[in-house]
Amino acid sequence: MTPDEIRAAYAQDASRDVAHRVVDLAVDFLERAARGDGPVSTPLAPETIRERFDEPAPMDGTPLDAVLARVQRDILSDANRLSHPMYLGHQVSAPLPLGAWVDALAASLNNSQAVNEMSPTLSHVERRVVRWMNDAIGWGAGAGGTFTSGGTEASFTAMLAARAHLMPDAWVEGVGANPPVIVCGEHTHYAVSRTAGQLGLGVRQVITVPSEGYAMSARALAGILAKCQAEGRRVMAVVATAGQTATGTFDDLDAVADACAPHDVWLHVDGAHGASALLSERHRHRLRGIDRAHSVAWDPHKMMLLPISAGAVLVRDERWLDAAFAQRAPYLFQADAVNWNIGPRSFQCSRRGDVLKVWVAWQRYGTRGFASMYDLLCDLTTELHALLQQHPAFTPLHEPQGNILCFRWIGDGRKDDAELDRIQALTRERYNTSGEGWITSTVLGGRTVLRVTIQNPRTTSAHLRRLVAGLDRVASAVRD
Numbered sequence: 001m002t003p004d005e006i007r008a009a010y011a012q013d014a015s016r017d018v019a020h021r022v023v024d025l026a027v028d029f030l031e032r033a034a035r036g037d038g039p040v041s042t043p044l045a046p047e048t049i050r051e052r053f054d055e056p057a058p059m060d061g062t063p064l065d066a067v068l069a070r071v072q073r074d075i076l077s078d079a080n081r082l083s084h085p086m087y088l089g090h091q092v093s094a095p096l097p098l099g100a101w102v103d104a105l106a107a108s109l110n111n112s113q114a115v116n117e118m119s120p121t122l123s124h125v126e127r128r129v130v131r132w133m134n135d136a137i138g139w140g141a142g143a144g145g146t147f148t149s150g151g152t153e154a155s156f157t158a159m160l161a162a163r164a165h166l167m168p169d170a171w172v173e174g175v176g177a178n179p180p181v182i183v184c185g186e187h188t189h190y191a192v193s194r195t196a197g198q199l200g201l202g203v204r205q206v207i208t209v210p211s212e213g214y215a216m217s218a219r220a221l222a223g224i225l226a227k228c229q230a231e232g233r234r235v236m237a238v239v240a241t242a243g244q245t246a247t248g249t250f251d252d253l254d255a256v257a258d259a260c261a262p263h264d265v266w267l268h269v270d271g272a273h274g275a276s277a278l279l280s281e282r283h284r285h286r287l288r289g290i291d292r293a294h295s296v297a298w299d300p301h302k303m304m305l306l307p308i309s310a311g312a313v314l315v316r317d318e319r320w321l322d323a324a325f326a327q328r329a330p331y332l333f334q335a336d337a338v339n340w341n342i343g344p345r346s347f348q349c350s351r352r353g354d355v356l357k358v359w360v361a362w363q364r365y366g367t368r369g370f371a372s373m374y375d376l377l378c379d380l381t382t383e384l385h386a387l388l389q390q391h392p393a394f395t396p397l398h399e400p401q402g403n404i405l406c407f408r409w410i411g412d413g414r415k416d417d418a419e420l421d422r423i424q425a426l427t428r429e430r431y432n433t434s435g436e437g438w439i440t441s442t443v444l445g446g447r448t449v450l451r452v453t454i455q456n457p458r459t460t461s462a463h464l465r466r467l468v469a470g471l472d473r474v475a476s477a478v479r480d
């Protein structure tokens with residue numbers, strides 16, 4: 001394309017007509033999914049889909065009509081439909097549509113959150129939303145935080161802050177020959193053990209605490225911390241989880257904080273999934289004690305139903321976050337402006353204005369709106385638990401504390417565990433490729449189990465009944 005042709009394409013693509021055509025694709029996709037029309041996901045194998053895109057990079061441009069037709073035919077057609085009420089899979093929301101449209105607005109601004117001068121309004125919006133989140137935790141004026149790409153980056157950043165707290169010289173000197181340990185629950189998300197590798201501690205320095213009822217045993221934690229002290233092993237952080245990935249279970253944060261207190265150890269709460277419960281009068285009690293933590297990970301892109309990406313790391317004292325990154329970049333971080341800039345405390349340099357969609361959604365729904373969505377999703381999960389309990393062919397494996405539930409199909413109860421493992425895995429695969437619904441599976445106590453996450457307010461009791469009947473039908477057919 002010549003420079004004139006490029007300018008013409010810019011002008012055409014900036015028109016309302018093009019914008020509307022792209023948004024129409026999204027609206028049609030969302031509307032159809034939300035009505036429950038069509039399959040939840042694709043029946044096609046990854047190899048088949050890969051072939052569609054097996055082509056060299058285009059050397060010349062293609063007319064827009066052809067490009068959008070291809071998006072429709074090759075991408076939207078076989079994408080997962082998270083807004084379908086029978087999508088009950090991973091912890092990714094049926095996105096708030098407003099969040100999706102506002103994401104396009106944030107991309108249109110393309111103001112980077114690195115420094116205030118690059119994002120004169122959204123930098124302040126981010127500080128304000130971080131303040132609202134800190135208020136929900138119960139932290140005072142000294143608290144701070146930053147938006148992240150999600151829970152993984154949030155916990156990584158928190159662990160950097162914990163390292164700086166324990167070893168202020170580690171940024172320059174490294175962690176040395178006797179690295180400290182991270183102590184976390186056995187069901188902690190892999191994001192935490194990954195930080196041990198990333199920070200040069202080595203994953204051998206991760207000590208896992210056994211669970212009681214899928215939550216970290218505070219008693220066992222106290223024993224491990226005492227043993228570390230007796231052996232002279234330094235503990236960099238204890239990581240508790242508010243909303244375990246597998247089961248949605250919450251660690252008892254007060255009890256965990258009590259166990260940490262005599263050792264004056266950094267407590268991080270991975271609330272990527274469950275911190276949104278802070279907004280709900282009915283569910284906030286699950287996080288009692290969270291204000292005693294040093295840092296918290298909280299993903300609005302999970303239970304506040306925003307589209308990916310929207311995560312946050314929050315700290316009780318914002319100076320801890322400044323200490324986490326001892327970075328110098330004179331072209332970007334000028335000393336006189338440092339108080340306005342978020343970049344020095346973030347893993348990223350160029351950073352999207354993810355906060356815009358969170359701020360807009362908070363204005364639109366209010367804390368009470370988010371709370372009702374949270375409550376509804378948990379109520380539906382409790383209802384599913386009751387349905388499974390009443391059904392002779394299923395066993396729920398725990399009481400749901402949030403919107404996640406693990407269970408097993410046991411049929412007539414005469415199959416051995418290994419055979420049942422096989423049935424769960426095949427049931428999930430066949431059910432998902434049928435297009436009727438979409439669920440996940442995991443391994444609990446060494447056994448394969450079925451796992452459902454309800455993260456779509458359009459899912460109703462009728463859909464849950466359909467899920468139970470569908471899984472029973474598919475599992476019975478697998479068995480035979």
Ligand SMILES: Cc1ncc(COP(=O)(O)O)c(C=O)c1O
Pocket residue numbers: 091149150151152153189191241243244245270271272273299311
């Ligand atoms: C408890 C917990 N922490 C962290 C993560 C990772 O979050 P993200 O995918 O936003 O990086 C997850 C993801 O499911 C999670 O459940």
